[in-house]
Amino acid sequence: MSAMQKFAWFNLAVVLLSLSVVLSLLPIVGAQRAQVGLVILGLFGLDPLFLRSKRGRTVFDERDTLIQRRSVIVAYTIFWLGLFAGSGLAALSYGLDGAVPVSVIMVFPAYAAMVLLAVMSVATLVQYGWR
Amino acid sequence: MARKSPNPLENRIRRLRFDHGEMTQQQLAERVGVTRQTIIALEAGKYTPSLLLAFRIARAFGVGVEDVFQYDDADRGTAAN
Numbered sequence: 001m002s003a004m005q006k007f008a009w010f011n012l013a014v015v016l017l018s019l020s021v022v023l024s025l026l027p028i029v030g031a032q033r034a035q036v037g038l039v040i041l042g043l044f045g046l047d048p049l050f051l052r053s054k055r056g057r058t059v060f061d062e063r064d065t066l067i068q069r070r071s072v073i074v075a076y077t078i079f080w081l082g083l084f085a086g087s088g089l090a091a092l093s094y095g096l097d098g099a100v101p102v103s104v105i106m107v108f109p110a111y112a113a114m115v116l117l118a119v120m121s122v123a124t125l126v127q128y129g130w131r
Numbered sequence: 132m133a134r135k136s137p138n139p140l141e142n143r144i145r146r147l148r149f150d151h152g153e154m155t156q157q158q159l160a161e162r163v164g165v166t167r168q169t170i171i172a173l174e175a176g177k178y179t180p181s182l183l184l185a186f187r188i189a190r191a192f193g194v195g196v197e198d199v200f201q202y203d204d205a206d207r208g209t210a211a212n
Binding site: 064 | 164166169172178181184
């Protein structure tokens with residue numbers, strides 16, 4: 001398994017763990033407080049550890065760059081589609097004259113990062129063949 | 132009708148590795164500065180290398196690029212007249 005695959009699996013695991021913590025807290029502490037589970041996303045900070053060089057071995061080459069570039073394009077496309085769909089949903093949820101709560105705005109970047117990294121990771125793993 | 136191979140670039144990397152003292156994929160990868168997974172993908176015909184990498188691989192074996200990579204232009208309508 002290449003460094004990029006480990007990187008993608010790790011990011012996917014962090015997203016799934018974070019989502020599962022939020023969803024399991026939801027019925028206990030309510031929607032607003034359940035968002036504390038998003039702190040798990042801080043583990044993304046460990047990402048650079050996967051791409052450090054090991055005893056002079058190449059861990060990232062031109063094929064990885066190409067795969068990463070394609071994954072970023074896929075993730076970016078999905079992100080913008082999601083953003084526009086989310087904007088439409090906000091109008092449906094809160095009404096055209098309604099007000100979006102600040103708490104929703106606060107967690108938005110975390111969910112945006114989650115979508116970006118999850119899509120990027122899946123696209124990366126698909127290109128490597130999941131192995 | 133013959134089925135076209137998805138990758139028109141064929142290579143003899145595996146053959147050349149064995150001809151060069153059974154060089155391992157890792158040894159070749161280290162020589163040309165890529166990961167072992169890229170060598171595996173190249174040998175399987177799942178990845179087309181950059182021109183620079185193609186030259187590096189050929190130099191690692193001490194041969195020309197066309198001794199390692201062969202472009203199959205049959206039935207593709209792209210051959211120069």
